[in-house]
Amino acid sequence: MPKKPNRTDLQNYVPAGNGDESGEYRGGTSTSEGMHDSDCENYRKVLEAKKEALGNAFNPASKPEEELVRDPNKQSTEFNKEKYFKTYTLNDKDTSFFVSKYDEMNDFGKKQIAELSSKMDTRFDRSLSGTGSFVVHLNDLNGGTVIIPGDDNRANRVMAHEYGHAIDFNFGEEGVFASSSVHLSNGRTMEDAVCNHANAVDRSRISDLFYEFHDEVGKLTSKVCEQEGISKEDIERATSLNTELARTEAQFYHETYNNRELQGRKEEIMNKKVAEKGFSPSEIDTLKKIYKRVSEIKSKSLAELQPKWAVISDYYGYIDGEGYLMGCGHSVDYYRKRGGYSAVTREVFAELTEQRFNDEANYQFTKSKMPDVVEAYEELYNKIKSGVIKSLKERRG
Numbered sequence: 136m137p138k139k140p141n142r143t144d145l146q147n148y149v150p151a152g153n154g155d156e157s158g159e160y161r162g163g164t165s166t167s168e169g170m171h172d173s174d175c176e177n178y179r180k181v182l183e184a185k186k187e188a189l190g191n192a193f194n195p196a197s198k199p200e201e202e203l204v205r206d207p208n209k210q211s212t213e214f215n216k217e218k219y220f221k222t223y224t225l226n227d228k229d230t231s232f233f234v235s236k237y238d239e240m241n242d243f244g245k246k247q248i249a250e251l252s253s254k255m256d257t258r259f260d261r262s263l264s265g266t267g268s269f270v271v272h273l274n275d276l277n278g279g280t281v282i283i284p285g286d287d288n289r290a291n292r293v294m295a296h297e298y299g300h301a302i303d304f305n306f307g308e309e310g311v312f313a314s315s316s317v318h319l320s321n322g323r324t325m326e327d328a329v330c331n332h333a334n335a336v337d338r339s340r341i342s343d344l345f346y347e348f349h350d351e352v353g354k355l356t357s358k359v360c361e362q363e364g365i366s367k368e369d370i371e372r373a374t375s376l377n378t379e380l381a382r383t384e385a386q387f388y389h390e391t392y393n394n395r396e397l398q399g400r401k402e403e404i405m406n407k408k409v410a411e412k413g414f415s416p417s418e419i420d421t422l423k424k425i426y427k428r429v430s431e432i433k434s435k436s437l438a439e440l441q442p443k444w445a446v447i448s449d450y451y452g453y454i455d456g457e458g459y460l461m462g463c464g465h466s467v468d469y470y471r472k473r474g475g476y477s478a479v480t481r482e483v484f485a486e487l488t489e490q491r492f493n494d495e496a497n498y499q500f501t502k503s504k505m506p507d508v509v510e511a512y513e514e515l516y517n518k519i520k521s522g523v524i525k526s527l528k529e530r531r532g
């Protein structure tokens with residue numbers, strides 16, 4: 136278990152424009168990173184081996200010398216000064232945790248971080264709240280700090296996501312993200328591509344995507360059910376019982392309103408009513424269990440497919456005006472408070488980076504759905520990687 140940080144170890148940070156605290160990556164709240172003391176001996180070896188490849192990214196973050204002061208000249212930037220994050224300086228175990236998360240990325244992702252780290256002053260920190268974010272010190276516009284949750288099986292994805300925000304920030308104009316400030320070959324920015332795409336989307340496109348997603352969830356759910364020996368007929372019967380129970384329950388509350396005696400006999404009365412519809416008591420028990428299991432399988436299928444659909448869910452959810460199209464992403468309000476489509480663009484940049492660094496197939500899937508936006512992203516990314524655009528650090532010499 137890592138040593139609990141004391142108050143003086145805690146640092147104040149302000150999340151940069153993105154601030155993923157909205158729940159996108161809300162994971163466990165424990166700060167344990169699942170390591171045993173015996174692992175400690177190995178961390179330095181692991182770390183030394185990786186350090187060369189990772190440049191200075193894993194050096195412990197320096198502690199701020201003074202309280203954060205908001206520079207009035209930076210008013211126009213989109214930093215969110217209201218939300219302060221508490222983090223603490225990395226210890227050796229944390230560092231080895233980061234290395235292990237880095238190792239979980241695909242070869243492309245690892246290569247990107249290894250090569251970009253020397254051009255960026257970006258540090259890593261562990262989140263105490265179980266959320267990921269990318270933050271910038273307001274009194275010193277350095278390359279920012281990537282904060283990832285310590286106890287989350289998606290931490291490799293969070294790491295790539297927040298690192299995506301870091302890339303976006305480091306290669307943009309001072310205080311403005313690259314996705315909003317760097318002009319591409321057509322004279323437009325990635326943000327323009329995101330806006331143009333959004334303007335061209337109509338309702339039927341949104342509902343097509345929505346049904347395509349649920350169709351995939353349904354197929355995956357059926358497949359798992361079949362493997363577990365739950366037949367289609369079982370599912371249909373369990374579903375109709377569930378509908379019947381819901382109706383009966385509504386009826387029950389209506390009829391027994393203010394009748395304590397009857398309310399105490401809820402289960403008995405409901406079972407009797409449902410039996411009248413042709414469900415025997417023993418069948419009811421079995422079907423309830425089946426329904427519960429099918430619901431669990433469905434939730435798992437949803438969760439499994441969300442990384443694939445994450446960009447579309449978040450982006451199209453905003454276009455749709457309701458948010459969370461496939462159940463994940465940020466709220467519409469979250470984006471409105473952060474500048475609308477420029478905030479959406481930053482998220483698309485980070486989410487594409489997250490997919491590309493971890494699941495190439497998911498990235499290609501997103502590209503097939505919104506090629507114009509992903510091509511703008513790739514052109515911007517290539518400009519960054521080829522050195523056409525200099526980082527904050529490089530520009531300062």
Ligand SMILES: [Zn+2]
Pocket residue numbers: 153154155296300481482485
């Ligand atoms: Zn984000």
